[in-house]
Amino acid sequence: MAVIWENKWKILLGIILAVIAIVWFILRPYPAGDAAKAALEESAVMEASVHDAIRFIPDEEPLAHLIYYPGGLVEEEAYSYFGEAMAEAGVDVWIIPMPLNLAVLGSSRAEGVLESVGEAPVVIGGHSLGGAMASRFAQEHAERLAGVFFHGAYPDEGGRLDETDLSVLLITAQNDEVMSQDSYREGLGYLSAGALEEEIIAGNHASFGDYGPQRGDGEAGVTHEDAVVEIVDITIEWLTTLR
Template structure:
């Protein structure tokens, strides 16, 4: 009998280890690249950790305040280069870390940063899954926000914005093969009547962050720096329209 139980425990242990390995593979996050690492450590960008959020402080009076939800399984530090360039352009930016790097598990995380932000305009958005969850947050905090932005993302029914007065900026990439085109078209129906839609030529889904190639994505023909430059220009123009 003891031998039988020993075999059973070995089998159960093997199954548990196999399940653990599968979960680890499924939830393995994309690491930040060298540009993002440099942005985190760069002297030209003042980076502070406030209530778990990574804050990039703009010099002088901010042009606006951005709260950023990372894409699914992408580490928040991966957006540091984008955030630092926004800060250089005068936009205070908060990158919000998520449980297990999944914004669906931390939709309310933006409340931490929102409570510390003074001044306006204040906008929220994010990349991919992060953008969809940011829209859900915005729907429930409309009176505290001025706008929502989407990076390779779109609202779902739970974050529909067509009944709000929020301004919306949608930035998409020409070579994005991760974005589901049918779902994107459906998401357009949840947008306000008037919103800004911009497409960047040569960029792909991973162009919004510095975390390397993403599975199933198209091939970018522009660098991350070039993509970020255009994202920043579009964002600054949008924020100026909200003044």
């Protein structure tokens, strides 16, 4: 009898370990690349009061405060190169880490930033799943925000913004094969007619962060660094219209 129970426990332990391995594989995040790590080491400030947010602070009074929600299963550090570049252009940037690297589990985390920023306009947005969750936050806090931006992302019905006065910027990438084009077009229906759409030529879904190739994505014909130059230029031009 003891041998039988011992075998059952071995089988149960094997099943548990297999499940853990599968969950780990599925939830394993895309890590930050070298450019993002360098920016993180050079310029970032960690804000423990806001879930250990990564903050990039400009040298002068900010043009705006920008809250960034990372894409699903992408480490928040991967957006540090973008954050540093935006800060150099005069924007106070907050990159918000998410539980298990999934913004759907932490969509309200931007609340702490709203309690910490100054008088400059505040915008929120993010990449992929992060953008969708940011729009849900924006819908609930529209009176405290000036705009919403989407990087390879779009709102769902739960984050519709067509009944708000928020300015909206959508930046897509020409070779993005991760984002559903049908869902993107549907998402436009949840925005007002004044939403601004821009495209990164030769960019792909992973161009918005420095985390290497993403499964199912198209091939990028532009480096992450060059893509960020375009993204920053587009974003700064948009932000100047909010003041």
